[in-house]
Amino acid sequence: xxxxKRVDGRKSFTELRPITAKAGVIARADGxxxxxxxxxxxxxAVYGPRELHPRNKQIPTRGLLRCDYVMMPFSGMGDRVRxxxxxxxxxxxxxxxxxxxxxxxxxxxxxxVVDVFICLPETDAGSRCAGICAASIALADAGVPMKxxxxxxxxxxxxxxxxVDLDYAEEAYSDGPVSDxxxxxxxxxxxxxxxxxxxxxxxxxxxEALKLVKESMNEIYEVQKNALKDKYPAGGDDDE
Amino acid sequence: MSExxxxxxxxxxxxxxxxxxxxDEFREVSVEYGVSKNAEGSARVKIxxxxxxxxxxxxxxxxxxxxxxxxxxxxxxxxYPLASPEFEAGPPSIDSIELARVVDRGIREAGAIDNKALxxxxxxxxxxxxxxxxxxxxxxxxxxAAGLAAIAAIMDAKFPKVEKDGTVNYKERTKTPLPIxxxxxxxxxxxxxxxxxxxxxxxxxxxxxxxxxxxSLSDGVICALQKGGDATLTVEDVDKMTDxxxxxxxxxxxxxxxxxK
Numbered sequence: 413x414x415x416x417k418r419v420d421g422r423k424s425f426t427e428l429r430p431i432t433a434k435a436g437v438i439a440r441a442d443g444x445x446x447x448x449x450x451x452x453x454x455x456x457a458v459y460g461p462r463e464l465h466p467r468n469k470q471i472p473t474r475g476l477l478r479c480d481y482v483m484m485p486f487s488g489m490g491d492r493v494r495x496x497x498x499x500x501x502x503x504x505x506x507x508x509x510x511x512x513x514x515x516x517x518x519x520x521x522x523x524x525v526v527d528v529f530i531c532l533p534e535t536d537a538g539s540r541c542a543g544i545c546a547a548s549i550a551l552a553d554a555g556v557p558m559k560x561x562x563x564x565x566x567x568x569x570x571x572x573x574x575x576v577d578l579d580y581a582e583e584a585y586s587d588g589p590v591s592d593x594x595x596x597x598x599x600x601x602x603x604x605x606x607x608x609x610x611x612x613x614x615x616x617x618x619x620e621a622l623k624l625v626k627e628s629m630n631e632i633y634e635v636q637k638n639a640l641k642d643k644y645p646a647g648g649d650d651d652e
Numbered sequence: 653m654s655e656x657x658x659x660x661x662x663x664x665x666x667x668x669x670x671x672x673x674x675x676d677e678f679r680e681v682s683v684e685y686g687v688s689k690n691a692e693g694s695a696r697v698k699i700x701x702x703x704x705x706x707x708x709x710x711x712x713x714x715x716x717x718x719x720x721x722x723x724x725x726x727x728x729x730x731x732y733p734l735a736s737p738e739f740e741a742g743p744p745s746i747d748s749i750e751l752a753r754v755v756d757r758g759i760r761e762a763g764a765i766d767n768k769a770l771x772x773x774x775x776x777x778x779x780x781x782x783x784x785x786x787x788x789x790x791x792x793x794x795x796x797a798a799g800l801a802a803i804a805a806i807m808d809a810k811f812p813k814v815e816k817d818g819t820v821n822y823k824e825r826t827k828t829p830l831p832i833x834x835x836x837x838x839x840x841x842x843x844x845x846x847x848x849x850x851x852x853x854x855x856x857x858x859x860x861x862x863x864x865x866x867x868s869l870s871d872g873v874i875c876a877l878q879k880g881g882d883a884t885l886t887v888e889d890v891d892k893m894t895d896x897x898x899x900x901x902x903x904x905x906x907x908x909x910x911x912x913k
Contacts, residue, residue, distance in 0.1 A: 438789045439701050440736045451689050455788060457734040480741055482732065485784035486691035486707025490822045492782050495730055496743070529734035529741075531786065533705050534688040 413588060415571030419581040420450075426576045426624050428565065428631060433545070433639035435553045443554020445639065447546035449565070450579055451536035456546035457529045458554040461518070464525035475521030479509040479528045481543055487535045489580070504540045511544050511564065511596040511606035517557040526556055537580040537592075538566045544596050544606065549636050553643065562605060563632040564596035567625035569613045574621045576628045589613070595625050599633040602626060657844075657859040664847040670855060676896060678851040681907045683800065685808045692825070693809025697801040699851060701791035706801035708809040708830075709782040712820060715775065723770020723778040727756035729785045729798060736790040754878045755785065755799050755838065758867030762836040762875035765806065769831035777818075781806075781830065792853040795865055799838035800904055806830055807908065836875045837904050838867040839897035843885065848892060850900055864890065866897035870905060874898075 418425065429450030438444035441457035448454070464470045481504040483493045508530065518526065528550065530543035541564035548562040567576045571588035583592055591611030597604055604622075613621070663670060673679070679700030688694040691707035715722060729752040731739045739745070744752075759765070770779040783805060785798045813824040842849050842856065842863045849856065861883035867876035874894065879885060885893075 438734065439791065440789050441734070453688075455734060459733070459737055480733070482730075484688070484705070484707060484786050485728065485730070485782065486688060486694065486709050489690045490820075491711060492709040492784070495728065495784075527733070529732060531732050531734050531788075533694075533707070533786070534690060536690070 413571065415573045415585070415588060418575070419585075420579055425573050426628060428577045428628055429579065431632065431635045433549060433635045435549050435639045435643040441550070441554075443550045443552070443556070445546045445549035445553060447542050447549065449538060449542050449545075449577065451534055452538050452542045453532060453534045454539065454542040454546040455531045455533070456543065456550040458526060458547075458550045458556065459529070460526040460554075461521040461524035461556070462527070464523060470523040472522050473519070475518030475524040475526055477509055477513050477516055477518065477526050477528065479505050479512065479530065479547065481505045481508055481530045481540065483532045483535060483539065487532050504543075507606055507608065508540060508544055508547065512547055512551065512562055514603070514605050515559045515562055515598055516551065517559065520557070526551070526554075537578055537583050538594070540606075541565050541594050541596065545632060545636060549639050552640055560598050560600045561633065561636050562596050563599050563629040563636065564594065564606060565625060565628055565632060566592055566594045567621040567628075568593045568609070568611065569617055569621065574617050574624060576625050593618075593621060595622070597626065597629050599629050654859070656855050660856060660859050661845055664844060664849075669849065671853060675847060675849045676900070678900065678903065681800070681904060683804050683907050683909060685804065690822075691805070692812060693805045693807070693830070695801050695804035695808055697797050697804060699793055699797045700853070701789060702793055702797050703788040704785055704794065704797045704801045705788060706783060706785045706798070706805035708805045709784070710809065710811060711780045711782070712772065712777055713780045715771065715778045719767075720775040721771045722767040723765075723781065725756070725760055725765055725767070725781045725783070727759060727783045727785070727802060728752050729755065732786060735787040739790070750878070750880070751794060751798055752785070754795065754865050754876065755802050757878070758799055758836045758838045758876040759783075759802060759806070762834050762867065762869060764803070764832060764834045764836055766831035766833050779811075790854070792857050793840065793851045795840040796838060796851065796904070799836075799867065800907070803835050803837065804908060806832060807835070834869050834875075835905065835908070836867045836869055837901040838865050838876065839900045839904070840865040841893035841896050843881070843883070843889060843893075848889075848896060850896065864893045864897075866894055868898050868901045872898050
C-alpha cells in the first residue's frame with residue numbers, strides 16, 4: 413500500500429513541521445536557546461568555558477565539549493520517563509557532543525569545559541535533532557568560537573515514500589517499512605556530523621533521503637540565524 | 653559578614669530590597685496552562701526571572717496493600733544543571749529532595765486530591781498521579797514557584813480515555829479533571845537579621861538566616877510547614893511569618909485565574 417498523505421496533514425513529504433526558535437531564554441546560563449519543531453521542544457543552556465572537574469579529565473591543549481540530554485519526566489506520551497541516567501539518554505548525549513564538536517574551536521581554552529545541557533519539555537519524535545539545533549544556537553549565544561552552526565532533522569522512509577522530519581505517528585506507521593534517520597549537518601559545507609538509523613531502507617532511497625534532507629537544512633539554518641539576529645540586531649558587532 | 657550581605661542589610665534598614673521592591677513584595681507572577689501536550693496536565697510559572705515547568709502524568713497501577721482503595725500521589729523536582737550554574741548533574745541533591753518533599757507535603761497533607769476517587773478497582777487498580785517540577789531558570793524563590801506550578805499542573809490535568817478492555821488510550825483525553833478538593837499554596841518567608849522578606853532573588857537567598865515555608869488553603873488553614881536555614885526562629889517570628897504567608901498566598905491564588913476556586 414502506498415503512503416499517499418502525511419498523517420498530520422503536511423502537504424509534501426519534505427515539508428517540515430512549524431519551527432520556532434529563540435536565543436537567550438535562560439538568564440542564568442552563559443548562552444541559551446529554545447527550539448521547537450511541531451510538538452517537539454528543546455531548551456539548551458551553555459555554561460562555560462569553565463574549569464573542568466575532575467581534573468584528570470582536563471585536556472591541556474584545548475577545551476572539552478560536554479553534552480547532557482534529558483527528557484522531562486512528563487514529556488512523552490503514556491508512561492512517565494523515570495528521572496536519572498539511562499542508556500538511551502547517555503547515548504544521545506554522546507552523539508550530540510559529536511554532532512556539535514566539529515564546528516567548535518576550543519583551542520584557546522585549555523583545561524576548560526563547555527557544558528551544554530539539553531532538556532525537553534515535550535516530545536513528538538526528532539528530539540535529539542531538536543536538541544542539537546537548540547544547542548547550536550545556545551553555543552553561538554554564549555560566544556563560543558564556532559565555524560558555523562549545526563542544523564539537524566530526521567529523514568527516512570515511511571511506506572514507499574522518502575520523507576523528511578518524521579513525527580511519532582509516522583515512526584509508528586504500520587502499513588509498510590519505516591526508517592528513521594536523524595541527521596546533523598554543517599550547513600556551509602554539507603558535511604554530516606550525526607548519522608544514525610533504525611528500520612530498513614534501500615541504498616537508493618538512503619541516498620535520496622540524504623539529498624532531500626540537505627535542502628531542509630537550509631530552512632532550519634535560516635530559523636537559527638534569525639533567532640540569533642533577533643537577540644543581536646547589531647549583527648555581530650556587539651561584544652557581549 | 654559578606655559584602656553582599658552587608659549591602660542587603662543596609663537596604664533592608666531603609667525598608668528596601670536590592671531590586672527596589674518592598675520587603676513583602678513579590679516580583680511579577682504569571683501562570684500559563686497546557687505547556688506540554690503529552691502530559692495529562694502542565695503549567696509554566698514565572699516569578700520575575702525564575703521559571704519552572706510542572707507536568708502531571710496519570711498511570712494505572714496497583715494500590716498499596718494498607719490502602720487498597722486509594723490512589724497515590726508523587727511529587728518530584730529535577731534540579732537540572734540547565735537552570736543554574738549552582739546545580740550539578742548527578743543523583744538528586746538534598747536541595748531537590750527537600751524541595752520536592754515540601755511541595756509534596758503541601759499537596760498531600762492538605763488532602764488536595766481525593767485519593768479515594770482515584771481508585772478504579774479496590775485492591776487491584778488505582779490511578780497514580782505523578783507531578784514533576786522542572787526549573788528552567790533559577791533566579792530565586794524556587795520553593796514558591798514549584799508549589800504554585802504543581803497545583804496549577806494538577807488543576808490543568810484531564811484523565812486519558814480508558815478503553816473497555818482496561819487499557820489507557822493516551823491519545824484521547826476525557827474532559828474529566830482530577831478530583832481536586834483543595835488548592836494549597838506554599839509561601840516561603842525568609843529572615844535576614846530581624847527583617848522578614850518574601851520572594852528572594854539569589855543574592856538574598858544566600859544571605860538568609862532562616863526560612864519558613866507555609867502552605868495554606870483559601871480559608872487560611874495551614875496545611876504544611878518546613879523550617880530551613882541554619883538560624884533559629886522565635887515563636888514571635890513564626891507568628892509574623894504565618895500572617896505574611898497567608899496574605900501572600902491569597903495574592904498568588906488569584907494568579908491561578910479562572911480555574912481557581
